[in-house]
Amino acid sequence: MCLSIPAKIIRIDNEMATVDIGGASYEASIQLVPEAAIGDYVLIHTGLAIQIIDKEEAKASLKAFDDFEALNVSMDREERETGKHLI
Numbered sequence: 001m002c003l004s005i006p007a008k009i010i011r012i013d014n015e016m017a018t019v020d021i022g023g024a025s026y027e028a029s030i031q032l033v034p035e036a037a038i039g040d041y042v043l044i045h046t047g048l049a050i051q052i053i054d055k056e057e058a059k060a061s062l063k064a065f066d067d068f069e070a071l072n073v074s075m076d077r078e079e080r081e082t083g084k085h086l087i
Contacts (some may be wrong), residue, residue: 004043004050005065006058009036019044022062024076026085047085 007019007028017030019042030036030049041058042049053061079085 002045004045006041006053006061007044007049008058009038009040009042009049012036012038017042017049019049022065 007021009017011018043051
């Protein structure tokens, strides 16, 4: 099973974007969606933006992820300890 997470693009540098996911920033490749722009919402899977989605769809998906807050806290802790981005 694959999991993708909605994220908002906040900065673009060539083929890499900085995205916001729940207040945390991550780097993601936009090679698969070169038309993506700052302010767009994209689905992120394993560090790749795989699709542009509309704001309402993104917000609905993010609401569902609120139930996984404990998991996010755990992942953030692991990222800080290892220095590796998990998304």
